[in-house]
Amino acid sequence: MRNETAVQEFVLEGFPAVQHLGNVLFLVHLLAYLASVTGNMLIITVTWADHRLQTPMYILLSSFSFCECCFITTVIPQLLSIFLLGQQTIPFTACLTQAFSFLFLGSTIFFLMAVMSLDRYLAICKPLHYPTIMNPRVCFLLICFCYILSFIFITGLILKVSQLSFCGSNVISHFFCDLGCLLHLSCSATMSVEMYFFFVALFVIILSLIITVIAYSNIAVTVVRLPLAKERQKAFSTCSSHLIVLSLMYGSCVFIYVKPKKTNRLDSNREASLVNTVVTPLLFFFVIYTLRNKQVHQALRDALARVKLQK
Template identity: 75%
Template sequence: MEKVVMVGAGNSTAVQEFTLEGFPAVQHLGKVLFLLHLLAYLASVTGNSLIFTIIWADRRLHTPMYFFLSIFSFGECGFISTVIPKLLTIFLSGRQTISFAACFTQAFAFLFLGATIFFLMAVMSLDRYLAICKPLHYPTIMSPRTCILLVTACFSLGFLLMVIPVIKLSQLSFCGPSVIPHFFCDFGPLAKLSCYKTRATEMLFFIFAFFILFASLFVTVIAYSNIVVTIVHLPSAKERKKAFSTCSSHLAVLCLMYSSCVFIYLRPKQMISLDSNREAALVNTVVTPLLNPVIYTLRNKQVHQALRDALSRVKLPTFWRNVSSPP
């Protein structure tokens, strides 16, 4: 139920909580959808957490490439955790309300971590460029200090670029209706519920979103253009295959992320369909984070070996060792 408070002596009302519409067309399948999304969420968090843990536990993986991958996996865990738990609540119990403060906190966390992940992807592209095109200078350029500074810059830029439009939007009046036609608090659906014109705030957000996507894509395109040229000129097919294998997983993840985000945030306003936005957002928040651990580890022999070594070091409890030992 919509909660309101009176503002002044007039008939204006201020919304204290919002209602997330979710997926009304399939709400009758709530229990089934809850189970499917719970399994996807657990698999995604487990996969990304496993990558993060293995990289930090195995000294052989203490290189810039794997350092950035571990931070990326950590960011993915936070990114999906801003959205999926509330979606699971909607599917399981039908509780669709969310307080004003919680809604804008969710919107900021989602956009901040999403922007940070795009900057991290650009840094990972730059890292691959230096490793393949400038191998002699790579250890000097990508020092531990440089890696930490780059990661700090990614998080700082993501925070600064997203906190301003979200704060500006939260300071506007919301006097009803309070139903958000989405399964989480995203910037666009929230802006449409404001009592006042939000054109300036929406334009600010669009500029920042465009900058994030364009800047990260620009760095990626330049980096991979040089990588392709370098790989083509490698003398042997074996070297070309090895060089390309270090980039193929990163490219696959880039394609998934950019396609869904461009579809959601950078389309002309008249072309925006709320249902298609929800579907694209579901891909971005459920499918992509689930596939990322698989894509990054499927053809990575070093991660495979580190995982096998970690599993081989896991010892059975004393009780089971005694049971399995012959008398």
């Protein structure tokens, strides 16, 4: 039994070193957030409005866009509030809900990226069998499997965290309810939860990474064997953007989650999380996919033309 008062709410510290630039940072991150959400919604709308884009590649991309849009929405509005108001309190239940949403959607994104890598492998290495293997039904089942697997792992993790006691400091050294920070504040024995958290993060990241590495290793071998330079360039262009974003995502997440507790630096985690929640989504859709994909450009032009005709 403890005499301390149980924590009912937490205070998100944010970035105190640059809090004097709150208004400027609020505007920058607001624009980045709106741009990311707009890019996600644009790809989802165009994919389902244009029958030419209703292929496995774009179905997976639109599913990824939806998940990414939800993922950044669980975190960025909270960050904007911190920049604007200085400090932001969040109730205990809301904090756990945010932690669940962040981890659930984040792990789903990793699984979807692995499925997208598998899709590219089948399209480039098995082009004759691709239409029969990767059909819309299989696409839908793979997407559901990604969500279900993530839900099972993260629900078990959050249930374990909800049973911990919080009776000391309530200041979270982060800009959202990061699970690592919550475990640091708990006055219960957290070793079993930390080990479970570590192995869940390791499983999600390593499993998706293994699938991606195997897929792209086979893609690289196939591309090198293509007889024409134009064919090699076309095949590489469909994968290069995917690889750039993968390196950012895996790098930041391995840095945050897959490391021993003694090497855990919360300040560095905040910066890496900022890259994962602000920079990567913006890079993914506006710099890489939207600006480089000719099919998306054509679909957008056709959609705008139809709107003009209706007027």
